[in-house]
Amino acid sequence: MVWLALLEVNHVYKTYTDANRSLTVLNDISLNVAKGEFVCLVGPSGSGKSTLLRMVVGLDRPSRGQIFYRGKQVSGVMDKMAIVFQSFALLPWLTVMENVALGLEAKNIPRAERERIANKYIQKVGLDGFEDAYPRELSRGMKQRVGIARALTMEPELLCMDEPFSALDAFTAQNLREELLDLWLDVTLPVKSVLMVTHGIEEAVFMADRVIVLSKRPARILADVRIDLPRPRNMKDEAFARVTDKIYSLLF
Template sequence: MAVETLIELSAVDKGFKASDGTSRTVLEQVELRLHDREIVALLGRSGSGKSTLLRIIAGLVAADKGAVNYRGRPVHGPVAGVAMVFQSFALFPWLTVQQNVELGLEAQGVPAAERARKAGEALELIGLSGFGGALPRELSGGMRQRVGIARALVTNPEVLLMDEAFSALDVLTGQTLRDDMLELWDEQRIDTRSILVVSHNIEETVMMADRIVILSSDPGRVRAQLRIDLPRPRNADSEEVRALVAQVYAMMTQPAGAAPLAAPAPAYRLPDADVERMEAVLDLLAVAPFNGKARLAQLAEETELADEAFLPICEALGILGLAHLVDGELRLDRQGQHYVHARQARRQDLFARQCRGRVPVINYILDALHVAADGAVPEAAVLARLEELMDSEEAARVLKVAIEWGRYAELYEYDFHTRQLRLNRE
């Protein structure tokens, strides 16, 4: 029997203009289908356009090119059969829980009595019976997110979009809410026929999804997909789940047909990775039980870092030539071996040498400082150069990382009052 397609995206492109007028392509030639009775998880590093893609499907943002169809009909705005749950809860603080849940029904013109009945049923379904009269500020984070989910479910959507819906919660609360949602889905106590979940958490996606879709970055494209046939509920400690988690880590860090993350970053881009965490990962990797080589899933578990923090650290170590990624493993390089056995002063020297040899943005800053008459360059001048290569938000983030790395390596100083970079005086 043919599988029914609810959402279909064909050759979807999306770009944005930065404040300086430059354009940035966020999504390019995206092909994606959501089928009946399927939970799909969307993974990708920061900048891959995951949230933008959800907003395009929801009709909140228009694609620049390509087609977006819901049940074969073009999406040109918000669709009655598609609802979205946001990471930030997005509740109106002056409205009660009941009133927040009723909003979608009110927009559809549902009479007041029916709105009240349906909202009450949705709150009971999601475990908030009796809290209808409370204000959002009186609820915990987990309860506020339940309100957001109830508001989405009350309209009986066929397609439910969840944008990092559990990431703002503590681990236990997020896991409980995720398990409750899966129970509602598997027992078919909700009318939703397809769920698309955006997440940074690899284990979470393996526990939830029937299919995982991985996006590349700059711009976002579908680069890999993985179908998961394990029945739910799934045991996070089972061999099958752990093997799948390791497989997804490998897919995330070394896509087929492309250079691994150990390759130098394109243009001047740098991952969000602070030096202290990089050194902690290197030190952990160097000793037993890893002894210089570790599966990413195991190493991430030992570091107790969230995936959105752990993966950029692995990328940064690759850029610096201290470790490299191969088939879902992080392996110490020769320079990394020297680094972990060095004293602090020697570590700084090694870090400086790797930065000079492998980080273009730091070399650009050093060149600018050496030709400056007073050995100083305004932060704004470097930012302007980066904004020629990327949008302003990304440029500011990259410069922040470059300043941190360069200061640690004692290649230059940064004056937080004058916002100037200056050659190290020593």
């Protein structure tokens, strides 16, 4: 059987229950991410975007519904998917090389091989020369490069990103957006598709092929907006403004 989508999210609900209350965060979410697509999730704060992303990569489970990767149900962390966190999530006692190679070490890959792979992606994200540096010696932008390199060492087909640029200054964030697009378009890398959570509508329109708009909690899908703008995109173009205004009108 041929699967047209790398990722399929089918009628997913997420409800948190304790002794005093029940809180539904996601309400019947269905979406696909095809091979070669860059998809962004936008929505109000607290709408469950990050929760959905964690379920996609197997770090959490739906209360109802199913998630499939290449036709196989996601029931835990799977090969060929990786995630980049907003908070960098670096271990302060490890060097850049050791942080980047961490996932490879967990897979019991021999040291020489994991350092070879880690070094490849350290160079890809522009951190060559910082292999022996510690997180405290790095800027925020450099820390996020380490996070991206660490995800890439897993050689994922689907790269998931949870607000990866929100903790950065505007100049650094824009540079990293452009570099990420270059990495996604690099045919020598394994990444085929990206699913990214963002609060920034302009950021989503700048990067994505499709923008999936979630409502406030309990989140449902308000729209799936295809971005038919040529790359590279200019945030000052009238066509760009029309698309962002359309998405803003759905949310506000």
